[in-house]
Amino acid sequence: MIKLMKSTFYKEEKTKKALADFILQAEMLSMGAECKEFERRFAEKQGRKYALFVSSGSMANLVLLQALLNIGRLKRGDRVAVSSLTWATNIMPVLQLGLVPVAIDCEKETLNVSVKTLEKADGTDIKAIFLTNVLGFSDDMSAIKKWAERNGTIFLEDNCESLGSKMHGTLLGNFGLASTFSTYVGHHFSTIEGGMICTDDEELHDMLLMVRAHGWDRNLAEEKQKKLRDIHGVDDFFAKYTFYDLAYNARPTEINGFLGNEQIQYWDEIVAKREDNFRRFQEAAALNDDLLPLEVDHMEVVSNFAMPVICKTQELFELYRKKFSDAQVEIRPIIAGDMTKQPFYKKYVGEAAEECENARFIHEQGFYFPNNSELTEEEVQLLVSLLGKK
Ligand SMILES: Cc1ncc(COP(=O)(O)O)c(C=O)c1O
Structure with a gap:
C-alpha cells in the first residue's frame, strides 16, 4: 500500500531518538526556548520578520483572525472572501468569530482562486480575503495582491499545504499581510501537531502574542508591557493576571518546538x-x-x-x-x-x-x-x- 503518510517524521528513527534524549534531559516541556528558536528559524527561512508558533494550523487561522479583530482591522459582520475549495478550518474561524464568509470559486486549471473568480463573486465590500494555496499550487498571486491593494482589502494566505512553493521569486505565504502554516503529520514537515503564523507587521505580531496565550502581556517585550500597564493602570503584581483582550490558549510545547528545530533542517x-x-x-x-x-x-x-x-x-x-x-x-x-x-x-x-x-x-x-x-x-x-x- 502506498500511503499518504509514511511516517510521523522525515528521518523518523533519528528524530525519535533525538526526541527521547531531549525529553530525558529537559527541565521544562511547556513553551520555552525551543519554540522561540523554531520561530526564529522559521521566520528566517520563510523570509518574514515574525513567525509565531501555535498548537495547530487550525488554531493559527483562528488566532490570526482574532488578532485582526482585536486590533480593529476587522470587525464583526465584515465580509471575508475564502476559497470554496479548501479545508474546513480555513472557513470555520470566520464563522466562529462573527465574520461573514463569501465563498470564491477556483480555476479548474490551478485549483485556486484567481482575480477572475474573485471579481465574478458578489465581491463588493469585502474587507479581507483569506485564501488557501491548495496542494502546493496557486493562481497568479501577484495579481491577487494588486487586486487586494487596489480594493483596500486585507490579504491573508492559508499556506498550510504549500510550504516552499514559489512564484514570481516569492515564496507562497509572503504575498499577503500574514500567512498560516501547519506542521501536522503528513504536512511538509511535522512537529506532530503545530502551526505557524508569519507576518512583517509589528502591531499584528504583538497582538498574536497575546491571543496565543490568555490575552495577558507576559510574552510581549518589556517596553510594550510597560506601555500597556500604564494605559490600564495596572501594577507589575496584578499584571500577572490581567487579561487585555480576547484570546485562547494555543501554545505549543517544547516537544513540538524541539521537533521543529530538528525537522526544519530538512x-x-x-x-x-x-x-x-x-x-x-x-x-x-x-x-x-x-x-x-x-x-x-x-x-x-x-x-x-x-x-x-x-x-x-x-x-x-x-x-x-x-x-x-x-x-x-x-x-x-x-x-x-x-x-x-x-x-x-x-x-x-x-x-x-x-x-x-x-x-x-x-x-x-x-x-x-x-x-x-x-x-x-x-x-x-x-x-x-x-x-x-x-
Ligand atoms: C488548507 C489547510 N488549512 C488548515 C489546515 C489545518 O491544519 P491542522 O491540521 O494543523 O490544524 C489544513 C490541514 O490539513 C489545511 O489543509
Whole structure:
C-alpha cells in the first residue's frame, strides 16, 4: 500500500531518538526556548520578520483572525472572501468569530482562486480575503495582491499545504499581510501537531502574542508591557493576571518546538523531493487526454502536498479511482470539495445563492494520491505508470 503518510517524521528513527534524549534531559516541556528558536528559524527561512508558533494550523487561522479583530482591522459582520475549495478550518474561524464568509470559486486549471473568480463573486465590500494555496499550487498571486491593494482589502494566505512553493521569486505565504502554516503529520514537515503564523507587521505580531496565550502581556517585550500597564493602570503584581483582550490558549510545547528545530533542517531537501516527484507526475498526466491538465507554468517551485488527478468525465473518474485503489494506492477527495456544500456551511450560512461550479467539478471528478518526501523510486514509477491512459 502506498500511503499518504509514511511516517510521523522525515528521518523518523533519528528524530525519535533525538526526541527521547531531549525529553530525558529537559527541565521544562511547556513553551520555552525551543519554540522561540523554531520561530526564529522559521521566520528566517520563510523570509518574514515574525513567525509565531501555535498548537495547530487550525488554531493559527483562528488566532490570526482574532488578532485582526482585536486590533480593529476587522470587525464583526465584515465580509471575508475564502476559497470554496479548501479545508474546513480555513472557513470555520470566520464563522466562529462573527465574520461573514463569501465563498470564491477556483480555476479548474490551478485549483485556486484567481482575480477572475474573485471579481465574478458578489465581491463588493469585502474587507479581507483569506485564501488557501491548495496542494502546493496557486493562481497568479501577484495579481491577487494588486487586486487586494487596489480594493483596500486585507490579504491573508492559508499556506498550510504549500510550504516552499514559489512564484514570481516569492515564496507562497509572503504575498499577503500574514500567512498560516501547519506542521501536522503528513504536512511538509511535522512537529506532530503545530502551526505557524508569519507576518512583517509589528502591531499584528504583538497582538498574536497575546491571543496565543490568555490575552495577558507576559510574552510581549518589556517596553510594550510597560506601555500597556500604564494605559490600564495596572501594577507589575496584578499584571500577572490581567487579561487585555480576547484570546485562547494555543501554545505549543517544547516537544513540538524541539521537533521543529530538528525537522526544519530538512526544509530544502523535502521541498526538492516533492517538487521532483511532482514534475514527473505532471509530465505523465500531461500526456493523458483523459485528465484535465494542471497549469503551473507561472510557478517556479511547486512544493506539492499531494498529486491531484482530475478526470474529464464521471466515467473516467470511476475508472481511474478503481485503477489507483486496485494498485493499493491510498487516494482521497481533493480536500473538502466545494465548501458551500458541506453540512456545517449549510447549517450556519445556508444554501449558497451561486454554485461554485469549478470546485464542485473538482470534487466530483477528482482525487489525490500521495506525494511525499519518502516515496521510493519504485513507488514513483508505479504512480507515473498509473497516470498513463487507461
Ligand atoms: C488548507 C489547510 N488549512 C488548515 C489546515 C489545518 O491544519 P491542522 O491540521 O494543523 O490544524 C489544513 C490541514 O490539513 C489545511 O489543509
